Amino acid sequence: MKFTFWGTRGSIPTPSNPNAPTHEYGGDTTCVSLEWGEDGLLIVDAGTGLRRAGFHWLRSGRKKFTLLFTHAHWDHLQGFPFFAPGYVEGVTMEILSPRLPNRPPGNLIQKALFAQQEEPYFPAGFPELKARITFREVQPGEEMKFASGNEIVRVQSALTRHPGGCFAYRFDGPGRGGERSLVFATDNEPPIDPSSPLIKLTQNADFLICDGQYTDEEHEKRRGWGHGTPSLCLQEAVVAKARRLLVTHFDPGHTDVQLEKMEDELIAMGGKQGLQAAFARQNQTVEL
Ligand SMILES: [Zn+2]
Ligand SMILES: [Zn+2]
Known part of the structure; x- marks a missing residue:
């Protein structure tokens, strides 16, 4: 398995500029892909990073896509109207929507994707998409399996602590030298509770x-906003006995200079705990 960060920024796209560079860690919002076997592909979230990812897969001639969503906040949806494969005849797409608690009935992501392409927000409405798109809900705790030939990736979910709810996902599948696992837990504000579904996952x-969006000082002022800090991410990794940590969902107010400082602090803290920790970078691919 390998995963690629197409977008690492939280809240809103943050283009780089000379006074506030963001190109090292990335300015596009959340989109990650997981690939395995000959043609296995899962895309998690449709932040603005999905746009470039779409061109990449269009060039490679791919026709089949599965998109898995964590929740429906803008920074996880906004790339979808710019996902070029959606406008190509012969493309099929399955879109998986989390069944979040205390939500009205109906498919959350289907409603949100239709709404964001409605007049007057976007010129090409959802019905104009040429791809054959199907929607399905993912139930909390449901286990799913995705195959590429006889190589299987198992996916499980757990609820994170985030306004309106959000799913984290765990992927177990073929890696170098055996079965490997990856947990994608964006948009989460811990406390670290060993009995929480996310720690168990x-x-x-x-x-x-x-999700390490804030510094510890910023987090003090933004409690309840549903985002974590690098030090909370580290605690979470230690309590759950995860082997490596990558922090993502960077704050739009943080430049590369600030992120580098935060990352250095995280690496030092991780070293003391014997855990390899770093910040994710847009376009980074990690082999598992
Ligand atoms: Zn977010
Ligand atoms: Zn969110």
């Missing part, structure tokens, strides 16, 4: 990808 994972 993350137990002994090879990789934890975690």
Whole structure:
């Protein structure tokens, strides 16, 4: 398995500029892909990073896509109207929507994707998409399996602590030298509770990808906003006995200079705990 960060920024796209560079860590919002076997592909979230990812797969002639969503906040949806394969005849797409608690009936992501392409927000409405798109809900705790030939990736979910709810996902599948696991837990504000569904989901994972949007000082002022800090991510990884940590969902107010400082602090803290920790970078691919 390998995963690629197409977007690492939280909240809103943050283009680089000379006074506030963001090109090292990335300015596009959340989109990650997981690939395995001959043609296995799962795309998690449709932040603005999905746009470039779409061109990449269009060039490679891919016709079949599965998109898995964590929740429906804008920074996880906005790339979808710019996902070029959606406008190509012969493309099929399955879109998986989390069944979040205390939500009205109906498919959350289907409603949100239709709404964001309605007049007057976008010129090409959802019905103009040429791809054959199907929607399905993912129930909390449901286990799913995705195959590429006889190579299987198992997917499980757990609820994170985030306004309106959000799913984290665990992927178990073929890696270098055996079965490997990865947990993608964006948009989450811990407390670290060993009995929480997210910690259970993350137990002994090879990789934890975690929301570390704020510094500790910023988090003090933004409690309840549903985002974590690098030090909370580290605690989460240690409690869950994850082997490696990558922090993502960077704050739009943080430049490369600030992120580098935060990352250095995280690496030092991780070193003391014997855990390899770093910040994710847009376009980074990690082999598992
Ligand atoms: Zn977000
Ligand atoms: Zn969110």
